Amino acid sequence: MLDMPPLSNAGGAIEHRLDYADGSSRRVFVTHVETPYPQGRLIVSRTDTRGIITQCNQSFVDMSGYERSELIGQPHCLLRHPDMPAAAFRDLWETVQAGRQWHGYVKNLRKDGGHYWVFATVVPNVRDERIVGYTSVRREPSREKVAQAEATYREWIRS
Amino acid sequence: MSFNFTVSPSFPAERISDWYIFNTWLQRSLSIPIHLELHDGFDAQRAAIAAGQVDLIHANPFDASLLVREKGFRAIAQPDGAPDEMVVVTALGHPAQAIGDLQPGTRIACANDPCVNTIGRILLEPANLNADNTVEQQRGTYIQVAKDVLRGQVDVGFMPVGAYRGLSSIVRRELKVLVTSDIQVIHHVFLIGRDLHSRADDFVRILLSMHETEKGQDLLSALGATRWQPIQQEDVEFMIDIISTLTQ
Structure with a gap:
C-alpha cells in the first residue's frame, strides 16, 4: 500500500506510521477535521478473503475522499486511522474468519487526512458453506456512542 | 395444478388491480395456471410462505432473504427504477x-x-x-x-x-x-420457488422482453417501472448479506 503524500493545504497535519499485521507499514498525514456522516445513507463495501476491496457503493466513495478507481483492488485498511487500536481490527478479523458477524464503532481515515465515524457491521459472505469474502455496512452513529468509543480506544492504545 | 403468486404487501393499494392484470399476462405468456393471492399483511404472507403456499413472488428485500436462503427460491429479475427507500x-x-x-x-x-x-x-x-x-x-x-x-x-x-x-x-x-434513506443497494426482486425452477429460462425471457410491447410497457408503467432487469443469483446473495447486517 502506498504512503499518503504530504497534504499541501492542511496546516497542522500530523505524520503517523501505521504498522499492519502482515508486517507492512504506511505513512499517513492526519488532521483533526471530521466529515459529518451523510444523513440517511449506508456505506457499503465488499472485500475478498484477504481484505482487498472488490465492490463499494457511492457513499463509500464519497466519504473516503478517494476515486472509485483508487479504492477497488486496494486493501480495506487503506482507511485505517491511527487513533484506532490494532486490537479492534484483530477482533474484527478473528470474528468474521470464524464465520460470525462483527460490529463496532470505527474512526475511518479519509484521503485528505480527515476522518469520519461509523457504526460498522461486517459479515462473512458464505457460499456453498465456504467464506468467499466479507461485506461491511456502516451507518450513522450517535455522538454519545462515538464519545464512548473514543474514550475506550484511547485507553486501549495507552495500555 | 395451479401455481400461487403473491406480492410483498408494501405496494400502494391503487396498484392491486394492476397486479391482477400482470398475473393474467403472466399466465397467458407462460401458458401455465397461476393464482394471484394478495395477503392483507406481512404476517399472513409469512404464514403462506411457511405453509408452502407461495410458488412465485415479487418480494421486498427482507422477504427475499428468507425465501432465497431458507426456501430455495431463485431470483429471476428486478424492476428498474429507484431502489427501495x-x-x-x-x-x-x-x-x-x-x-x-x-x-x-x-x-x-x-x-x-x-x-x-x-x-x-x-x-x-x-x-x-x-x-x-x-x-x-x-x-x-x-x-x-x-x-x-x-x-x-x-x-x-x-x-x-x-x-x-x-x-x-x-x-x-x-x-x-x-x-x-439513501441506501442505494436494496431492491424488490421477482423470485420463483423450486417447483418452477425448470421454467426459470421462460420467466427470464418473458419478463426481460416485457417492455418491448405497448401493452407490456403500459403494465410496467402501472407497476411503477419501465422494464425488468436481469439479476444474477450472486446479486441477490450480496443484497441478502447487506440485509443481514441490518437485522442484527
Whole structure:
C-alpha cells in the first residue's frame, strides 16, 4: 500500500506510521477535521478473503475522499486511522474468519487526512458453506456512542 | 395444478388491480395456471410462505432473504427504477427539525412492514433512539400513519418513499420529512420457488422482453417501472448479506 503524500493545504497535519499485521507499514498525514456522516445513507463495501476491496457503493466513495478507481483492488485498511487500536481490527478479523458477524464503532481515515465515524457491521459472505469474502455496512452513529468509543480506544492504545 | 403468486404487501393499494392484470399476462405468456393471492399483511404472507403456499413472488428485500436462503427460491429479475427507500416524517408544526432533535419517549407510527420499520429504526439511531426508549404504534395502512402524524398522536411516522409520494398534496404539505434513506443497494426482486425452477429460462425471457410491447410497457408503467432487469443469483446473495447486517 502506498504512503499518503504530504497534504499541501492542511496546516497542522500530523505524520503517523501505521504498522499492519502482515508486517507492512504506511505513512499517513492526519488532521483533526471530521466529515459529518451523510444523513440517511449506508456505506457499503465488499472485500475478498484477504481484505482487498472488490465492490463499494457511492457513499463509500464519497466519504473516503478517494476515486472509485483508487479504492477497488486496494486493501480495506487503506482507511485505517491511527487513533484506532490494532486490537479492534484483530477482533474484527478473528470474528468474521470464524464465520460470525462483527460490529463496532470505527474512526475511518479519509484521503485528505480527515476522518469520519461509523457504526460498522461486517459479515462473512458464505457460499456453498465456504467464506468467499466479507461485506461491511456502516451507518450513522450517535455522538454519545462515538464519545464512548473514543474514550475506550484511547485507553486501549495507552495500555 | 395451479401455481400461487403473491406480492410483498408494501405496494400502494391503487396498484392491486394492476397486479391482477400482470398475473393474467403472466399466465397467458407462460401458458401455465397461476393464482394471484394478495395477503392483507406481512404476517399472513409469512404464514403462506411457511405453509408452502407461495410458488412465485415479487418480494421486498427482507422477504427475499428468507425465501432465497431458507426456501430455495431463485431470483429471476428486478424492476428498474429507484431502489427501495423510505422516509421519516413529522407534522409540519412539530418542533423537531432533524432526527437529532428527537428525544427519548418519541412516539412512532408505522405499518407492519419489517423492511420499512428496520430501516426507520436505523435512521433513528443517531438520536440514540431504540425500541427501549420509544413507543411504536402499528397501523393498518400508510394513510393511517400519516393521519396519526398530522393529528399529533405520534411524533414521527415511517413510510416508503412510494407511499409518501402517493399521499395527496394537501396531506404532504402538512408533513415534514426529517430524513430520507439513501441506501442505494436494496431492491424488490421477482423470485420463483423450486417447483418452477425448470421454467426459470421462460420467466427470464418473458419478463426481460416485457417492455418491448405497448401493452407490456403500459403494465410496467402501472407497476411503477419501465422494464425488468436481469439479476444474477450472486446479486441477490450480496443484497441478502447487506440485509443481514441490518437485522442484527
